[in-house]
Amino acid sequence: MRGYKRILPVLIIVFIGLQFIPSVRNQSGQMAINDISRIYNVPKNIHAVLVKSCYDCHSNNTNYPWYANVQPFRYWLDHHVEEGKKELNFNDYGTYSKRRQSNKLRAIGSSITDDTMPLSSYLLLHREAKLSEEEKSQILKWVEDTRGSLLGSR
Numbered sequence: 311m312r313g314y315k316r317i318l319p320v321l322i323i324v325f326i327g328l329q330f331i332p333s334v335r336n337q338s339g340q341m342a343i344n345d346i347s348r349i350y351n352v353p354k355n356i357h358a359v360l361v362k363s364c365y366d367c368h369s370n371n372t373n374y375p376w377y378a379n380v381q382p383f384r385y386w387l388d389h390h391v392e393e394g395k396k397e398l399n400f401n402d403y404g405t406y407s408k409r410r411q412s413n414k415l416r417a418i419g420s421s422i423t424d425d426t427m428p429l430s431s432y433l434l435l436h437r438e439a440k441l442s443e444e445e446k447s448q449i450l451k452w453v454e455d456t457r458g459s460l461l462g463s464r
């Protein structure tokens with residue numbers, strides 16, 4: 311008990327100190343002229359699912375949840391956004407080469423089939439982002455159709 315009393319103030323000070331970690335804001339505020347929906351035919355319902363479940367980490371506009379105001383959660387989210395955007399940015403899709411576009415589409419398909427996306431840690435706090443079986447099959451079908459038309463146009 312005594313040890314606990316000694317450590318608590320230290321933890322509180324560390325927690326307060328953490329709040330001063332600088333954070334970036336991933337909100338470009340610009341029209342996403344290279345968004346995937348501008349270069350492919352992305353039906354409204356598919357786009358809505360992608361925005362809801364993927365855009366927080368895979369676009370230039372994160373919709374910051376309440377916990378983003380609290381460190382170390384913000385740090386953790388910023389890290390995911392940075393890594394996620396590096397791999398795949400739906401807002402920049404139009405700037406990718408045809409080959410990269412096709413590879414990324416395939417990767418999107420695998421991430422859905424293998425259930426690796428959205429990240430499970432993110433789903434803990436974002437239940438609304440979890441894909442239903444129906445949404446999964448809609449996205450998979452769309453990925454397949456879109457890849458097919460890309461390959462056909464070469």
Ligand code: HEC
Pocket residue numbers: 360363364365366367368389390391393394397398414417418419421422427428429432
């Ligand atoms: C909480 C943030 C987060 C969300 C939400 C999220 N991702 Fe990711 N995604 C990442 C991170 C971080 C990586 C890179 C590290 C890794 O692969 O685990 C990644 C990697 C990927 C990759 C791998 C790219 C490649 O070329 O191998 C694909 C594809 C992907 N995500 C698709 C999706 C899709 C589709 C959704 C929505 C259904 C989604 N992600 C939602 C964070 C996220």
